[in-house]
Amino acid sequence: MVCYQCGCQLSEQDYCTSCGADVSLYKKIICLSNHYYNEGLEKAKVRDLTGAIDSLEHSLKYYSRNVEARNLLGLVYYEIGESTEAMSEWILSMNVEPKKNIASDYIQRIQNNPSRYDVIRQTMKKFNQALSYCQQGSKDLAVIQLKKVLSLSPRFIKAHLLLALLHIDNEDWEKARRELNKTLAIDRGNTQALLYMQEVDKMLAPDDIEKNDKKRKKEETVRYQSDNEVIIQPANLAEGTRGGLATILNVFIGLVLGAAAMYFLVLPANRKAAQDEAQERVESIAGQLDSKTNQIQQLENQVKALEAAKAQLEADLDVYEGNEGKLKEMDQLFVAASTYLSTKDVSQTAERLDHVRETIKIEETSEEFQSLYNSLLALIGPELAQTYRDSGYVSFRNKDYGSAIESYSKAVYYDPNNADALLELGDAYRMNEDSVNAVTIYNRVIELFPESDTARRAKQWLHDYSEGDAE
Amino acid sequence: MINFEEELKKFHPSTEVEEIQDDIYNRSATDIAGVFEQMFVRKEEVQQQQEQMIGG
Numbered sequence: 001m002v003c004y005q006c007g008c009q010l011s012e013q014d015y016c017t018s019c020g021a022d023v024s025l026y027k028k029i030i031c032l033s034n035h036y037y038n039e040g041l042e043k044a045k046v047r048d049l050t051g052a053i054d055s056l057e058h059s060l061k062y063y064s065r066n067v068e069a070r071n072l073l074g075l076v077y078y079e080i081g082e083s084t085e086a087m088s089e090w091i092l093s094m095n096v097e098p099k100k101n102i103a104s105d106y107i108q109r110i111q112n113n114p115s116r117y118d119v120i121r122q123t124m125k126k127f128n129q130a131l132s133y134c135q136q137g138s139k140d141l142a143v144i145q146l147k148k149v150l151s152l153s154p155r156f157i158k159a160h161l162l163l164a165l166l167h168i169d170n171e172d173w174e175k176a177r178r179e180l181n182k183t184l185a186i187d188r189g190n191t192q193a194l195l196y197m198q199e200v201d202k203m204l205a206p207d208d209i210e211k212n213d214k215k216r217k218k219e220e221t222v223r224y225q226s227d228n229e230v231i232i233q234p235a236n237l238a239e240g241t242r243g244g245l246a247t248i249l250n251v252f253i254g255l256v257l258g259a260a261a262m263y264f265l266v267l268p269a270n271r272k273a274a275q276d277e278a279q280e281r282v283e284s285i286a287g288q289l290d291s292k293t294n295q296i297q298q299l300e301n302q303v304k305a306l307e308a309a310k311a312q313l314e315a316d317l318d319v320y321e322g323n324e325g326k327l328k329e330m331d332q333l334f335v336a337a338s339t340y341l342s343t344k345d346v347s348q349t350a351e352r353l354d355h356v357r358e359t360i361k362i363e364e365t366s367e368e369f370q371s372l373y374n375s376l377l378a379l380i381g382p383e384l385a386q387t388y389r390d391s392g393y394v395s396f397r398n399k400d401y402g403s404a405i406e407s408y409s410k411a412v413y414y415d416p417n418n419a420d421a422l423l424e425l426g427d428a429y430r431m432n433e434d435s436v437n438a439v440t441i442y443n444r445v446i447e448l449f450p451e452s453d454t455a456r457r458a459k460q461w462l463h464d465y466s467e468g469d470a471e
Numbered sequence: 472m473i474n475f476e477e478e479l480k481k482f483h484p485s486t487e488v489e490e491i492q493d494d495i496y497n498r499s500a501t502d503i504a505g506v507f508e509q510m511f512v513r514k515e516e517v518q519q520q521q522e523q524m525i526g527g
Contacts, residue, residue: 064502084486128484169475
């Protein structure tokens with residue numbers, strides 16, 4: 001304990017040994033604060049948390065800087081689910097005693113656990129919402145909300161009490177008792193819970209039930225005196241004495257009630273059943289309709305796919321059947337082969353083959369087509385080449401070098417191994433003053449037939465040409 | 472018999488996490504020890520004033 005004036009440690013004396021201030025009353029105040037703190041601690045130990053809160057608040061009223069009392073108050077608040085109140089107390093405690101204060105540990109434990117922190121936030125929001133529902137009269141919503149609150153924070157006393165109150169209001173005594181038992185398990189001294197429990201016990205007391213039963217039985221009997229005897233008779237029998245009119249009236253009322261029950265209960269039930277049946281049928285038909293629609297969609301897709309395949313096949317067929325189709329090409333080749341086989345006429349066969357070569361690209365045809373074409377070419381090639389070579393020679397002699405080039409080219413095409421025809425083609429180019437092609441052809445002769453006389457002639461010409469060019 | 476409306480008035484909204492700071496600022500920090508200290512300070516001031524008046 002320190003002096004309020006100079007801050008020095010106080011002794012047993014009623015005055016400050018440092019500054020001389022009168023501290024007798026001040027020491028009594030501090031002692032009272034400590035006394036209430038001890039009382040609060042004792043109550044907290046036996047789970048009289050409401051009493052503990054009361055004592056600790058008293059302690060702080062006397063001396064608000066009593067750190068132990070404030071920390072314990074925070075702890076008790078935390079125990080009954082009032083987490084925000086607890087945090088407030090601990091923060092205040094930290095302000096009074098920033099160092100070596102267990103309150104900082106408590107705060108850190110909450111702040112370092114984000115899920116716990118979020119649960120506290122949600123609990124307070126939902127409880128306030130539930131209280132708002134109660135005030136607005138939406139008791140069912142309030143019950144639902146409070147159940148959510150208690151699922152988040154099962155020790156939240158205030159929520160248990162409010163839920164118990166709602167159950168009491170709804171005359172749901174057993175549920176109310178359950179909530180109150182939970183409350184009292186946490187806080188034995190909760191006066192509000194004890195008060196509610198008293199009310200619930202009164203409503204559920206067996207004595208009262210027996211009394212109520214006796215009273216009801218008494219009401220259900222009719223007592224009257226006949227001479228010296230007291231006759232106790234059930235009330236129903238007593239009514240029988242009132243005569244036939246009452247019986248008729250009762251029967252009539254019964255009929256009316258029966259008709260009303262028929263009108264209000266049976267007919268609506270039948271109507272509802274018919275509506276349900278119709279609804280089921282509609283749903284069934286709708287389901288079938290959906291299924292059929294899906295099938296139609298699938299079939300339409302199949303039709304589209306088949307149409308696309310058909311178009312593709314037709315296009316392929318056109319390729320084979322068209323004027324310039326593959327079948328036509330095959331026909332031309334067959335005609336050429338047929339001509340050669342039947343007539344052995346090389347020139348006619350050559351014309352057919354030339355036509356085939358001009359209209360199609362041989363390298364793009366099928367392997368069988370190429371095989372037949374090459375076989376035919378091999379059969380007539382050398383003979384045909386010789387014919388074209390002769391024709392080229394005539395043109396060359398007549399100095400018609402253009403025709404000669406054309407004939408020699410065909411000769412080379414039909415017989416690529418004919419070195420003389422190739423050399424003569426080079427000569428025709430040379431005489432036609434086409435040096436570039438002439439050089440190319442001579443080089444080809446040298447390359448293809450290196451050891452032949454033709455090659456030597458080609459080399460000689462190239463040599464002459466290069467010397468002439470140098471001059 | 473418990474009156475629901477009357478009992479409901481005993482329940483107050485809980486302090487939400489966002490409101491803790493305001494709750495702390497709005498609390499009355501006055502305690503009896505504080506009142507005593509103020510009384511002492513006041514008493515000292517009055518004594519000083521009286522001494523000044525006598526001295527004057």
